[in-house]
Amino acid sequence: MEAVQNEKGQISIHTENIFPIIKKFLYSDHEIFLRELVSNAVDASQKLKKLASFGDFNGELGDLKVSVSVDKEAKTITVSDRGIGMTADEIKKYINQIAFSGAAEFLDKYKDKAADDKAIIGHFGLGFYSAFMVADQVEIVTRSYREEGTAAARWVCDGSTEFEITPAERSERGTDVILHLAADSEEFLETERLRGILEKYGRFLPVEIEFDGKVINNTTPIWTKSPSELTEEDYKKFYQELYPFSEEPLFWIHLNVDYPFNLTGVLYFPKLKNDFQIRREKIQLYSRQVFITDEVKDVVPDFLMLLHGVIDSPDIPLNVSRSFLQADANVKKINGYITRKVADKLNDLFKADRKAFEEKFEDIGLFIKYGILSDDKFWEKAKEFCLLKSVEEVDGANRFHTFNEYREHVQANQTDKNENVVVLYATDRKQQDAYVESARRRGYDVVLLDNVIDPHFINTLESKLEKITFKRVDADTLDKLIDKGLNNESVLSEADQTKLKEVFEKVLDNKSLTVSIESMPTDELPVTITLPEFLRRMKDMSALSGERSFYGNMPNMYNVVVNANHPLSAKVLSAEEGEAQQKLAKQLYDLALLSQNMLTGADLTAFVRRTVETLA
Numbered sequence: 001m002e003a004v005q006n007e008k009g010q011i012s013i014h015t016e017n018i019f020p021i022i023k024k025f026l027y028s029d030h031e032i033f034l035r036e037l038v039s040n041a042v043d044a045s046q047k048l049k050k051l052a053s054f055g056d057f058n059g060e061l062g063d064l065k066v067s068v069s070v071d072k073e074a075k076t077i078t079v080s081d082r083g084i085g086m087t088a089d090e091i092k093k094y095i096n097q098i099a100f101s102g103a104a105e106f107l108d109k110y111k112d113k114a115a116d117d118k119a120i121i122g123h124f125g126l127g128f129y130s131a132f133m134v135a136d137q138v139e140i141v142t143r144s145y146r147e148e149g150t151a152a153a154r155w156v157c158d159g160s161t162e163f164e165i166t167p168a169e170r171s172e173r174g175t176d177v178i179l180h181l182a183a184d185s186e187e188f189l190e191t192e193r194l195r196g197i198l199e200k201y202g203r204f205l206p207v208e209i210e211f212d213g214k215v216i217n218n219t220t221p222i223w224t225k226s227p228s229e230l231t232e233e234d235y236k237k238f239y240q241e242l243y244p245f246s247e248e249p250l251f252w253i254h255l256n257v258d259y260p261f262n263l264t265g266v267l268y269f270p271k272l273k274n275d276f277q278i279r280r281e282k283i284q285l286y287s288r289q290v291f292i293t294d295e296v297k298d299v300v301p302d303f304l305m306l307l308h309g310v311i312d313s314p315d316i317p318l319n320v321s322r323s324f325l326q327a328d329a330n331v332k333k334i335n336g337y338i339t340r341k342v343a344d345k346l347n348d349l350f351k352a353d354r355k356a357f358e359e360k361f362e363d364i365g366l367f368i369k370y371g372i373l374s375d376d377k378f379w380e381k382a383k384e385f386c387l388l389k390s391v392e393e394v395d396g397a398n399r400f401h402t403f404n405e406y407r408e409h410v411q412a413n414q415t416d417k418n419e420n421v422v423v424l425y426a427t428d429r430k431q432q433d434a435y436v437e438s439a440r441r442r443g444y445d446v447v448l449l450d451n452v453i454d455p456h457f458i459n460t461l462e463s464k465l466e467k468i469t470f471k472r473v474d475a476d477t478l479d480k481l482i483d484k485g486l487n488n489e490s491v492l493s494e495a496d497q498t499k500l501k502e503v504f505e506k507v508l509d510n511k512s513l514t515v516s517i518e519s520m521p522t523d524e525l526p527v528t529i530t531l532p533e534f535l536r537r538m539k540d541m542s543a544l545s546g547e548r549s550f551y552g553n554m555p556n557m558y559n560v561v562v563n564a565n566h567p568l569s570a571k572v573l574s575a576e577e578g579e580a581q582q583k584l585a586k587q588l589y590d591l592a593l594l595s596q597n598m599l600t601g602a603d604l605t606a607f608v609r610r611t612v613e614t615l616a
């Protein structure tokens with residue numbers, strides 16, 4: 001057996017001391033040193049298993065557990081494995097040269113981009129050297145799995161570019177990496193702190209990790225298994241493992257690709273309801289079962305951030321800057337793939353059990369609509385299964401239509417003179433009841449669009465679906481909402497109409513109200529209040545964006561429409577001019593306000609008193 005020669009050397013790198021730089025810039029989180037060392041230990045163990053499976057290692061594999069231990073007195077943390085180990089030559093190659101070439105590359109980039117700190121925090125194979133973020137001396141004691149040509153070796157480095165290799169006492173195969181913690185990093189000697197870090201990064205590592213007498217990880221999380229081996233319960237249980245005490249997810253997608261990139265994972269659909277502010281960043285990103293981050297912005301499309309679960313891909317570059325990630329070809333492909341899978345899954349659910357899909361629409365509707373808004377590819381699929389919920393009820397449940405079904409359903413009755421199909425909608429079934437019911441009396445259908453993103457959603461639909469416009473039921477009178485080019489005859493003369501208008505203008509005395517006289521069917525209310533679609537929608541949209549905008553600051557411009565054909569209009573005209581006439585007009589206007597829940601406070605009190613007096 002070849003003995004390890006004592007050796008001192010200089011790590012080949014053209015700077016005195018790169019460690020202060022590593023310490024400062026490499027990772028904002030010092031705690032990831034543990035992730036790096038434990039994953040190296042796991043890699044070494046898995047490599048050995050692989051060698052054994054290829055018949056290149058015939059010894060006993062034994063227990064391959066990796067252990068992490070702390071010696072508070074000596075102020076050391078030790079990561080031990082029983083993996084492939086290293087010979088002295090391999091230490092020179094892998095630790096001094098390879099790992100350092102990463103360091104050198106890092107340094108090069110750092111020099112060029114000193115002005116742009118964030119861009120340099122890249123992935124340069126600096127895993128092992130991240131130990132120097134917390135240690136002022138690092139020791140490796142290792143023995144290779146090979147039968148021949150090996151002796152245990154010790155490598156020591158104090159964070160300068162000098163290292164020392166000496167023979168070591170070690171009879172067992174494997175590696176101990178011993179960190180002598182720097183004074184400013186002693187927090188990592190705390191058992192609970194270490195356990196926290198291990199559980200964060202290592203809870204699904206593929207080799208058992210022992211800490212403080214216990215194994216801390218589940219080595220075979222469900223995303224590593226085949227869907228055919230898994231039951232519904234397994235998926236639900238795993239969801240609880242990821243997010244303890246959460247409400248049950250609606251359903252899930254098992255992701256599994258190996259070409260043109262590697263990706264596995266399980267994405268869950270949570271119950272969203274109307275809650276757009278739901279906590280995002282719940283998807284956890286792993287690379288070969290090592291936790292990387294839960295800030296997956298840029299890795300998954302924005303609308304998918306509403307999902308929960310796990311994505312595991314060795315092809316996603318880690319620790320790289322945001323701008324780099326966005327431009328990365330793999331990340332783009334992954335984005336596209338996940339979007340497609342999610343759309344396909346929704347389509348399958350829709351096709352397989354429409355009723356169940358409709359029942360879940362409350363929860364997934366927000367998600368689907370958000371997807372439609374933000375992703376054209378998603379739209380291409382989602383337009384077949386996105387639903388409109390009608391106020392019409394069948395067997396006690398609201399009726400749902402796809403876009404195509406809906407067009408078929410209403411076009412005969414709701415096409416205007418310009419050949420546009422007009423979709424009438426309500427945002428608040430109760431508050432807009434008077435309008436909804438008027439529309440229904442005319443045989444029109446009304447859909448419910450009460451979601452926070454609906455103003456944006458309908459804008460998008462109008463631009464994507466041909467010849468469809470959306471109008472809220474209270475945006476105008478029905479004859480104008482769906483203008484079929486037919487004029488109702490007025491029972492009032494021009495002169496009477498002008499007079500009626502004057503009476504109402506005088507009673508209302510409000511510059512932001514526009515009074516108009518229209519000839520409507522006699523069974524419509526005598527007075528209606530409308531708020532034009534365009535302005536209202538712009539206001540709603542700016543409210544959602546949270547920005548103060550031109551539209552957001554505009555006052556509401558209500559229209560007061562008086563139905564010339566209603567018998568009460570004639571009654572107003574024939575009433576005695578002055579108090580009696582004004583009282584009647586005011587009463588009709590207040591009734592209109594009341595029907596839209598707009599009559600409040602002193603006005604409401606006065607209305608009630610007036611009404612009581614009239615009835616007395």
Ligand SMILES: Nc1ncnc2c1ncn2[C@@H]1O[C@H](COP(=O)(O)OP(=O)(O)OP(=O)(O)O)[C@@H](O)[C@H]1O
Nearest residue numbers: 040041044085086094095099125126127128129175
């Ligand atoms: N516990 C270990 N057992 C055996 N070899 C190891 C061990 N730790 C490190 N090595 C060797 O040292 C090399 C350098 O490790 P380092 O963590 O710096 O980079 P890496 O693991 O190759 O890449 P990454 O930057 O992704 O961690 C490894 O590739 C491996 O060959």
